[in-house]
Amino acid sequence: xxxxxxxxxxxxxxxxxxxxxxxxxxxxxxxxxxxxxxxxxxxxxxxxxxxxxxxxxxxxxxxxxxxxxxxxxxxxxxxxxxxxxxxxxxxxxxxxxxxxxxxxxxxxxxxxxxxxxxxxxxxxxxxxxxxxxxxxxxxxxxxxxxxxxxxxxxxxxxxxxxxxxxxxxxxxxxxxxxxxxxxxxxxxxxxxx
Amino acid sequence: xxxxxxxxxxxxxxxxxxxxxxxxxxxxxxxxxxxxxxxxxxxxxxxxxxxxxxxxxxxxxxxxxxxxxxxxxxxxxxxxxxxxxxxxxxxxxxxxxxxxxxxxxxxxxxxxxxxxxxxxxxxxxxxxxxxxxxxxxxxxxxxxxxxxxxxxxxxxxxxxxxxxxxxxxxxxxxxxxxxxxxxxxxxxxxxxxxxxxxxxxxxxxxxxxxxxxxxxxxxxxxxxxxxxxxxxxxxxxxxxxxxxxxxxxxxxxxxxxxxxxxxxxxxxxxxxxxxxxxxxxxxxxxxxxxxxxxxxxxxxxxxxxxxxxxxxxxxxxxxxxxxxxxxxxxxxxxxxxxxxxxxxxxxxxxxxxxxxxxxxxxxxxxxxxxxxxxxxxxxxxxxxxxxxxxxxxxxxxxxxxxxxxxxxxxxxxxxxxxxxxxxxxxxxxxxxxxxxxxxxxxxxxxxxxxxxxxxxxxxxxxxxxxxxxxxxxxxxxxxxx
Numbered sequence: 001x002x003x004x005x006x007x008x009x010x011x012x013x014x015x016x017x018x019x020x021x022x023x024x025x026x027x028x029x030x031x032x033x034x035x036x037x038x039x040x041x042x043x044x045x046x047x048x049x050x051x052x053x054x055x056x057x058x059x060x061x062x063x064x065x066x067x068x069x070x071x072x073x074x075x076x077x078x079x080x081x082x083x084x085x086x087x088x089x090x091x092x093x094x095x096x097x098x099x100x101x102x103x104x105x106x107x108x109x110x111x112x113x114x115x116x117x118x119x120x121x122x123x124x125x126x127x128x129x130x131x132x133x134x135x136x137x138x139x140x141x142x143x144x145x146x147x148x149x150x151x152x153x154x155x156x157x158x159x160x161x162x163x164x165x166x167x168x169x170x171x172x173x174x175x176x177x178x179x180x181x182x183x184x185x186x187x188x189x190x191x192x193x
Numbered sequence: 194x195x196x197x198x199x200x201x202x203x204x205x206x207x208x209x210x211x212x213x214x215x216x217x218x219x220x221x222x223x224x225x226x227x228x229x230x231x232x233x234x235x236x237x238x239x240x241x242x243x244x245x246x247x248x249x250x251x252x253x254x255x256x257x258x259x260x261x262x263x264x265x266x267x268x269x270x271x272x273x274x275x276x277x278x279x280x281x282x283x284x285x286x287x288x289x290x291x292x293x294x295x296x297x298x299x300x301x302x303x304x305x306x307x308x309x310x311x312x313x314x315x316x317x318x319x320x321x322x323x324x325x326x327x328x329x330x331x332x333x334x335x336x337x338x339x340x341x342x343x344x345x346x347x348x349x350x351x352x353x354x355x356x357x358x359x360x361x362x363x364x365x366x367x368x369x370x371x372x373x374x375x376x377x378x379x380x381x382x383x384x385x386x387x388x389x390x391x392x393x394x395x396x397x398x399x400x401x402x403x404x405x406x407x408x409x410x411x412x413x414x415x416x417x418x419x420x421x422x423x424x425x426x427x428x429x430x431x432x433x434x435x436x437x438x439x440x441x442x443x444x445x446x447x448x449x450x451x452x453x454x455x456x457x458x459x460x461x462x463x464x465x466x467x468x469x470x471x472x473x474x475x476x477x478x479x480x481x482x483x484x485x486x487x488x489x490x491x492x493x494x495x496x497x498x499x500x501x502x503x504x505x506x507x508x509x510x511x512x513x514x515x516x517x518x519x520x521x522x523x524x525x526x527x528x529x530x531x532x533x534x535x536x537x538x539x540x541x542x543x544x545x546x547x548x549x550x551x552x553x554x555x556x557x558x559x560x561x562x563x564x565x566x567x568x569x570x571x572x573x574x575x576x577x578x579x580x581x582x583x584x585x586x587x588x589x590x591x592x593x594x595x596x597x598x599x600x601x602x603x604x605x606x607x608x609x610x611x612x613x614x615x616x617x618x619x620x621x622x623x624x625x626x627x628x629x630x631x632x633x634x635x636x637x638x639x640x641x642x643x644x645x646x647x648x649x650x651x652x653x654x655x656x657x658x659x660x661x662x663x664x665x666x667x668x669x670x671x672x673x674x
Contacts, residue, residue: 019652025413041220041388042640043416045651053414058421066429073365076345080353098353105357112357115440119365122433126373126426130380133422137415139383140407155411156388158220158643 007193009145010036010165011176012152013185018044021160024183025050028162031179035168039146039161058132065128066121073120074113083108148192163191213307213645215489220643223490227385227635227642228392230485238484239632246624253618256611257332265335267611274594274606279329281587282616284441285469286326286623287367288462288583290374291434292470293319297377298430301423307498309641310490314481314630315474316378321626322473323371325619330363332615359443366440373433377426380419383409385635438466445590451528452537452593455520461513468506468553469583471499472576477627479573481636490637493567500566503579507557510586514550528598536596537589541605546589552582 015021018040025038029052038044038051078084079092082099083106089097099107134140146152146163155161162185164176173190180188214223260267270277293315300308331337343364345354354361387409389402409415442462445453475496482491521533537546556578559565566572596603630636643649 018649022651038413039411040413040416041224041411042384042643042649043420044413044649048413048417051413053417056414056418056421058418059425062425077356080345081356095347095351098351100353100355100357102355102357109357115359115362115436115443116356116365118436119362119369119433122429122436123369123372125429126376129422129425129429130376133380133418134407136418137412139409139415142403142408144408144410146410153391156384156391156409156640157224 008166008173009148009191009193010163010168010171011173011180012146012149012161012163012189012191013180013183014151014154014187014189015160015162015185016158018047018160020185021162022047022050024162024180024185027183028164028179032170033164033168035165035171037163037165039152039155039163041156041158041160044160056136058129058136061132062125062128065132066125069120069122069124070117072124073117077113077116078108078110081107081109081113083110083113145191145193149189151187151189159186166193213310213492213494214642215492218489218646219648220646223642223646224388224392224639226487226489227637227639228389230631231389231633231635232393232398235632236484239628243625243628243632246621246628249618249621250625251618251621252614253621256615256618257328259611260332260615261337265333267609269606269608269612271604271606273597273602273604274591276333276591276594277606278608278612278616279333280444281584281591282619283326283329284462284587285584286322286329286619287370287441288438288466288469289473289580290319290322290326290370290470291438291463291466292474293317293322294370294374294377294430294434295467295470296474297381298427298434301427302431305498306645307495309645310487310492310637311474311478311495311499312641313378313381313634313638314477314627314636315470316374316381317627317630317634317636318470318473318477319374320371320378321623321630322470323367323374324626325623327367327371328619328622359440359447362440363444366437370433370437373426373430377423377430380423380426381638381641382634383407384411384419384640385638387411388639389635435463438463450593450597451526451532452517452521453590455517457513457516457520461510461516464506464509464513465583465586468503468510469580471503471506472579472583475499475503475572475576476580479569481631483569485631485636487637490642496569496572497563497566500560500572500575503576504557504560507553507560507579511550511554514554532593532596536593540592541595542589542592545585545592549582549585549589552578552585556582 013024015024021038021040022044025036025047028036029050034052036051038047040047079088079096080098082089082097084092101107102109146161151159152161162180162183164171164180168176170176177188177190218226268277268279270279293312296308296315297312297319301312331340334340343354343361345356354364383406386402386406390399390406393399393402439459439462442458446455446458448454478491478496478499482488518533518538521529524530537543540546556575559571559575565575592606595606
């Protein structure tokens, strides 16, 4: 073993099956570790709960994203097409007021405004889902200390990793390594910062 | 070998747990197989295919250039048929795209796991088909450099688009559809880009795919958010795909023309879109599994399922035609009746109507026969016929414009050389993009395929041996390592 560096990111244990990684994450959580993360080539059922994470709040964000899309299209069409209650019209700027009389139909012909409202609700929820997911996950982040471990490149193919991070209050290099080795991993390695 | 087939045969029908990945695969071998296509030397067949597609693409460029130079007078459109090949092909291409979203979104929500191996290239097909479709309305504008006038934005002219028009709804629907499909596709690709990054030897390839992978590490919480986002995208794409073709059908149905002003239009347009889309997926899947040796992943079961969906949607479409004919009679409206009988069925393009009935009504009925569904070549040919049939459908619908209420304003439409060359050219665009996709991107969703393997499931102590679907799991995994 090489000399201990003062600063490391964490201690990484490598496993070869999903069953092992879930068991390892459960044991680590029960042992009191809180700052850790498990990595896998594909989503493993309930792994995030084994690590100790809670359900994501993303769906709530998406709901408000969709609502924003709906109201954007609703107000855009209603105000520009002159469909708002008439006492509001004097307050609208000229560039936002363009009542179009199409075949004598009412200015507030709201059923005709439904398709764009629906489409924008979908568009905004999709944007919220995708970019919300990326931001919450902290992507894009092209560099990460874990990439310093050569074997970590197996994580996208067929390897499963459990990393207990150095910022965990229970972390100490010898003790954590000893704990991880007790989980019977394929290999344990230090992650340089 | 023969005993293997005998063993599998009954399970194809009865057991939903039938492996959709050929036996003998491990996590490693799936990555190796799919990424091998990306990282290997360019095959000669690919070069030839891409060269041909690229030449076809030049036909499109020449056609569009001449169109911009001369104006849409070079097309066959005129009064009374103001919409010709451009809208026929617009609807045709966008309909083809719909199968991709159906596979990626609707089948995901219904837990149809067989979608996994075909969803990636079906989504690519969606994007490229929508790109081809989007070209037509833009080209038809005559002055495409003002295309942004379609968008609602505050401008110095203080003008706004006509939000009550189905054509403006189209702008929202098609642009949303393209954007959401692109997001869906890209998000699904991110973990696979990470896999290419980690497997590539060349630093340049690592660098380029690494950028697109956004630094993907596969953390458990990342996967959880990823899956949540993916499911939400599927949830919003499902009504989206139905709305897009509904709105496309509104282009016709909201007008007051006989033969167009019908409530059957939205449902049968959507069914027709999925129908032609699945035909195109089969047309792409058969050569892909053949030339890239992907029969382990795109199995006969996949083709069989797709053929069944084609049969179902094809029958809905045929039902739509019959309802159209019946409603024309039952409405007792002389214009509707004339349109149906004297214009469509026995009109100047009557032959096209009967060809349409043949292609969409009768040919797909062969899919009731199991032997046909498991016969690659027959499926490929039936799918081609279906695509022709769906093109004819849009042609027949458009030709309603030839004869409206006043005989004095009747006319006849025929496409010009430039109509045909533009259509031909969009195949060049579509195929060139498809070839590039097969060469540069993982054409099968790697992480989702891994999830299909029995060994991807977590065994919770005591119940590991009981599940019959997973009984052969240890043998598979062990046999490979």
